[in-house]
Amino acid sequence: MLTILILVPLLAALLIPFLPAAISRSVALGASAGTLGLAIAVLTQYDVGGGMQLEEKTTWIEAFGVHYALGVDGLGLLMVLLTAVITPVVILAGWHEGDEAPRSYYAWILALEALSLAVFCATDVFLFYVVFEATLIPAYFLVGGFGKDGRAAAAMKFLMFQLAGGLVLLASVIGLYVVSAQQGEPSYLLSDLEQLDISTEAGRWLFAGFFIAFAIKAPLFPVHTWLADTTEKATPGVSVMLVCVLDKIGTFGMLRFCLGIFPEASQWATPLVIALALVSIVYGALVAIAQDDVLRLIGLTSLSHFGFITLGIFVFSTQGASGSILYMVNHGIGTAALFLVAGYLVSRRGTTLISEMGGLEKATPVLAGLTLVAGLATLGLPGLSPFISEFLVLLAAFDYAWWVGAIAVTGIVLAAIYVLWMYQRIFTGPGHEPVGSGAGHGHDHDDVPADGDLLTKKAASATEVVPDADRREILAVAPLMVALVVFGFFPQPLLDISNPYAEDLLQQKVGVQDDPPEVTPAGAPVNEEGN
Template identity: 45%
Template structure:
């Protein structure tokens, strides 16, 4: 089932590309059907998944490169399942939201075909990354997804020159992080192939290496393990992104289509924080505990820094991009607090952030498409002419500031409580910074949706049925997970419990 899960979007991408020229609707329909098929299969996996069962489930294994101990190995745990569901839920909605984002130029144009195909290719590569239990397999797709994202950002943005510049910056940052990770992957393989290791030959199997790391049997010096850990961490911190490696994100988000920006911030960037949980903590528990205070410090800086930049932003889409930097700070904070409660909150935060940010960014994108500008100062009184749009914008915005009763509140609360057990000052500063999120969201809503209505704003029409179909499921999830998060926590908690106890089992003192 796991192979079919990532192959379905890939087949959909091929089918969309070979759809007849000039038939953009056919390509879009094919892409939407493929994404819905992947979603249906992910639901089947979720229904058959057994919360609390030891190890990975639905494991598939086949030989890939036996000489180097690399295999095609897939499996799913609670953390991966959460992000798989996020991915397969969002992609059909993004295809619907971006239904008219890209129009062909002439009857023979294939631009819409390429656009939807690239989105499906990204989905396929993200799913392989989340399901992979082989480090080399993960690395290949972790890097390969940069290519379709580069073309989505640079090839379809509204301002061609600025979009290409943003795409190049995105690619260079992530390639640099990937090269560092490649050195770390090679170093880890060398450690497993050394005579002092418990393995008969080198391996890339996450399960085997994690078991050896948990018992302290890897056979490498702490300095070597620390260096390899930092190699993985840098790549994941760029992808996430974590301050100060975040500077590629605002430009890439602003210069993309709204659907591409959400694909990047809500789905692709989660692979970075997922990698921190699966690889940094499980493979290098001692190094994670050693560097945790420093990473927690960077996360807190990112929380405050992103919020301050959002308050000062004059561009609506850039403001929302800055809020993601702040939210990713909370996710990383919870991961490296090294408590089960904080890590469960972080995993749930990945899901909730993806849903809430998708809702807010897409509604803002609908508004900007109508008005033709993202400058906040150009708006006023939109709530009078488009009340449904304004209402959905408000709910999504309140979710972004973690209003109690909406999904992000639960995850943020768990992160702060779990962090306070180890890092009291960091938890207090992060909690105080929540006030800043209320400032930028409520101020944005006030300036755009209330006040005097301009002549241009009077011509803004309300959400159409297609847009309501996109936004309604996201708002339902925001409210549903805020009121009743237990089903997701039942899936997440056993998985993070196994991860978070490893440093303690080896006698590593809490910093």
């Protein structure tokens, strides 16, 4: 079933270049919808709390102990579902994003989906490394081929950072072969590697290679500088695929491989990783406040959010790990909604600069509402799903050390500033002329009115020419909005999937004993201890 899940978007990606351009996007949407249906089928076959399931294993390179091995546990299942949901939403929301070359655009989108699914399902480290690196191919062409001027340079910067991380990871992958070969037959199967008796020094060196690659992918300060440039130059849909799907591989890898294979080294590196996570939280939020480019701003908010996710992973509690997994899902949903709605605004105003927007609230009330909901989710408003994630991570951070939690809390305060200020500048106040507007919009340049009249005319002109969201755009982001609200009030279905994985990882493999988070339904009986 997992192989079929990966093959559907991959085969569609190979087929689309040979189809008429006019139907390429329809085929892409159909293939992504079919992939979502298969992901839901995987969910129905998954036994919550049953560990790694739906496993497939075939010898690939026998001499090196390499297998084509797939499987999903709670972590992998949630990432598969997130990827399968995000892709059709991106295709539908950005229906005209790839108009310059629709066949290549949609082929690369589906290829990126297929390879990302393979990453989240791989249970052989060598297979993981191959598809981990292969994701760079569609990502590079999506960034470099579509978007704003300067996208080629942004794509190259993205590629250089990712390749550097991949080379470091390759050294550790080779090191795992050496260690496993010394203790018997070589194997890259995750189940075999978790049983290895790795020396302290070797484990720490191998951990470093994995962690550096994942920190770049996530990204984490100070190897984050490719992120803002990429989201600024790429199309909103491509940015969603990169930040909400591809970048999750970084934090996914920290849980799956850093903690799973190198628990001692992970605990050894905890002080440094927590420091980097805290810097990412605060620095990302502060820099986001200063941005005028709306897409760059949203990209930098993700630096802050990935700091929260990493913090939850490395405070070494079941609550923190489960909160981080939940955060990965909720960040993907909320940030995808914010990027896509921002894309709607950019397509209408002809600019990504916040300073050249303004006064859109009355003309575009639906867009204003969608932006507000996505923005409030980003800042962690109670009642929307990211709040639960941040709350769990912060509880775990305070349990680890009060000052760690105190510093992390400032990220929420700063998030309120950059989200609400962005909303205010875009939707309230006087309007601005859309880029490229002028006499064609009815201004009489020979008779210049007083300043107050000019502002009134500009506001009127801006609101007259800016249409609100259409049915297709609303339909595209509606599933994300519904998920933000539903999982904000009822996150237990996600926790039921993440908790067993987090409990097994922290208690069985790392040796931490604590209770996973639970949500008590309203009206449930309470015992004398308050439980």
